[in-house]
Amino acid sequence: VMMGSAFKNRGVQPMLDGVVSYLPSPAEVNNFALNQSENEARVSVPCSPDAPLLALAFKLEEGKFGQLTYMRIYSGTLKRGGFIFNMSNMKRIKVPRLVKMHSNDMEEVEEVGAGDVVAMFGVECASMDTFSDTNAGKFTLTSLHVPEPVMSLAVTPKNKQQVGNFSKALNRFQREDPTFRVRVDDDTKETIISGMGELHLQIYVERMRREYGVDVDTGAPQVNYRETIRERSEFNYLHKKQSGGSGQFARVVGYIEPIGEEEAEEMVAKGNAAAVEFENDIIGNAIPPEYIAACEKGVRDAIQKGWLIGHPVQRIRVVINDGQTHSVDSSELAFRTAMVQAIRQSFLKAQPCILEPVMSVEVEVPNEFQGTAIAEVNRRRGLINSSDADDMHTVVRCDVPLQNMFGFSTDLRSSTQGKGEFTMEYRNHGVVMRDMQEKLVSEYEKAQAAKHK
Numbered sequence: 001v002m003m004g005s006a007f008k009n010r011g012v013q014p015m016l017d018g019v020v021s022y023l024p025s026p027a028e029v030n031n032f033a034l035n036q037s038e039n040e041a042r043v044s045v046p047c048s049p050d051a052p053l054l055a056l057a058f059k060l061e062e063g064k065f066g067q068l069t070y071m072r073i074y075s076g077t078l079k080r081g082g083f084i085f086n087m088s089n090m091k092r093i094k095v096p097r098l099v100k101m102h103s104n105d106m107e108e109v110e111e112v113g114a115g116d117v118v119a120m121f122g123v124e125c126a127s128m129d130t131f132s133d134t135n136a137g138k139f140t141l142t143s144l145h146v147p148e149p150v151m152s153l154a155v156t157p158k159n160k161q162q163v164g165n166f167s168k169a170l171n172r173f174q175r176e177d178p179t180f181r182v183r184v185d186d187d188t189k190e191t192i193i194s195g196m197g198e199l200h201l202q203i204y205v206e207r208m209r210r211e212y213g214v215d216v217d218t219g220a221p222q223v224n225y226r227e228t229i230r231e232r233s234e235f236n237y238l239h240k241k242q243s244g245g246s247g248q249f250a251r252v253v254g255y256i257e258p259i260g261e262e263e264a265e266e267m268v269a270k271g272n273a274a275a276v277e278f279e280n281d282i283i284g285n286a287i288p289p290e291y292i293a294a295c296e297k298g299v300r301d302a303i304q305k306g307w308l309i310g311h312p313v314q315r316i317r318v319v320i321n322d323g324q325t326h327s328v329d330s331s332e333l334a335f336r337t338a339m340v341q342a343i344r345q346s347f348l349k350a351q352p353c354i355l356e357p358v359m360s361v362e363v364e365v366p367n368e369f370q371g372t373a374i375a376e377v378n379r380r381r382g383l384i385n386s387s388d389a390d391d392m393h394t395v396v397r398c399d400v401p402l403q404n405m406f407g408f409s410t411d412l413r414s415s416t417q418g419k420g421e422f423t424m425e426y427r428n429h430g431v432v433m434r435d436m437q438e439k440l441v442s443e444y445e446k447a448q449a450a451k452h453k
Contacts, residue, residue, distance in 0.1 A: 026115030036138040049113035051075040053133035149194035150357035154219035226355040227306030232257040233350035237342035250334035251324035287323035294332035298339025309444040355429035365420040380404035
């Protein structure tokens with residue numbers, strides 16, 4: 001164990017000497033890249049300066065010359081003035097300036113090879129982006145699949161003069177952390193930040209205050225529910241609208257059906273985050289091919305906001321097998337609108353239900369508080385998977401709905417004399433209980449009625 005303080009420069013050199021002496025060199029470690037064109041198949045990356053370039057941006061910093069990007073070179077050579085490709089968006093970038101960092105001092109370098117850590121100026125990118133010197137293949141050093149956020153929070157700067165810094169902070173945090181999302185609510189026009197939990201969002205609110213001097217008002221945390229269906233439902237919808245000039249005409253026939261959990265997980269792994277599928281089963285030309293794309297766009301429009309509590313729809317398959325057009329009045333807009341209304345009509349007849357985020361929770365307490373910890377989990381509708389005890393501590397592993405985890409930290413500490421601790425991570429979205437669904441729908445309807453008064 002090595003102890004020290006970077007602030008006082010105590011024990012830093014022995015620690016660095018220990019890194020050199022005890023840890024393996026980059027050439028002794030087997031590294032792997034993920035081939036995005038082959039479903040993230042693992043490919044060995046040689047630690048050689050002569051191999052194709054693969055570099056990972058692992059840290060971003062705001063400097064006086066713009067964004068400073070810290071990179072680790074896994075293979076190949078990075079040269080100043082050369083061209084590289086960002087594997088996340090395949091943009092071609094010129095390398096403007098390379099520096100090696102020695103605490104606050106920067107050493108200008110012309111090139112760096114495999115195993116080196118370097119900082120690059122003036123390149124706009126996100127944390128954990130991969131760079132290569134060729135666009136022939138798409139290899140990344142981290143997975144491109146990012147979990148969907150499970151919790152949201154409305155934030156507003158207290159002082160209108162701080163709006164500029166507020167926007168800068170949010171843009172920077174999104175580049176640093178792919179699980180942190182920002183959007184503006186269509187109805188309330190509030191800025192909504194979303195992330196992987198209560199603590200995750202609290203840290204960013206605190207960083208806004210500390211690093212950018214922006215104090216914000218926060219609303220109550222909102223859990224990111226989803227909506228889905230439990231049975232198949234047919235639709236046969238005619239959209240007909242006549243006004244002066246050409247009108248709108250579109251008929252769509254088909255059905256919607258639920259997608260199983262295993263199949264949904266496979267679709268998410270392939271990049272279909274909502275696990276929603278559109279299928280065209282039309283035989284013949286009942287709907288011309290140019291309108292099929294409009295039907296698919298209508299499906300994407302429809303799933304943005306469900307009809308139970310206004311949250312996105314997941315895990316459904318929409319199949320269209322017939323339709324009808326008009327030689328004059330049919331248009332892309334007509335078919336897009338018809339598809340949205342058809343899905344709405346069938347969704348409400350297909351036993352719709354609400355999905356809530358479920359967290360994998362691990363609680364560690366001294367043995368004398370085992371019963372207390374299990375009681376706390378049960379009180380929050382948790383499903384206990386295992387309980388392991390050694391001479392001193394008990395570890396309880398369980399799955400708990402995120403909605404019920406608010407305030408768990410305080411309750412656990414107070415019931416275990418401050419000795420209990422826990423960790424949690426997102427597991428999946430599970431169906432809410434019937435009484436909870438009725439309560440959520442009722443609250444949503446009241447909120448909508450109040451909004452339209």
